[in-house]
Amino acid sequence: MILAPQFYHHTQVVSIARKLLGKVLITRINGEVTAGRIVETEAYSFKERGCHAYNNRKTPRNAVMFEAGGVAYVYLCYGMHNLFNVVTNKAGRAEAVLIRAAEPIAGQDIMLRRMKAHKLTRITSGPGKLTRALGIERTLNGASLLNSAVTIETGIPVRSKNIIATTRIGIDYAGTDAMLPWRFYVKDNEWVSKW
DNA sequence: TAGAGGATTGAT
């Protein structure tokens, strides 16, 4: 069942980042369906320096973050990786959840082909690899998560005792905000990214 | 309009 718009309109992005663990990310690209169970997320808010929209700074790139929750924010990182985010909160409140890793549950053969891999190990364990395996590209930036090529559906809930909170990856430039425990992953899950 | 740098990854 596709998540309702209300799920994304919640005003606490950190809460949504936790709840997204266990949910199922589904893509339908050129008729090819792939799906993964989300096992790792990070929260970003206009209130802190790790976020592209810090201090309500709006640019052509991050404009999608200022829309009402429930759309995709896809951007290019390091000139070669597409990173997939879920926009949350109400319009004008720029917050988003970065999906960092997922456990393949459908279309594994398609993912293997996209990754040029032969074994179903660690092909989605990282934000750049995840988008490649699922076929997510920047053309999906701004797409609705309710009825487009990318949707998120209910899955098996993760018990809170199995959710680990740590600091986020790769945002040393954010100063003290880099210390916020806004990264969440499923305990002992082999699909969580290593760093 | 030029220049610096990045929410990464995989090979060395």
Add this chain to the structure above:
DNA sequence: TCAATCCTCTAC
């Protein structure tokens, strides 16, 4: 430890 690779933003 480092290169690949190119878009985005800032400063001039």
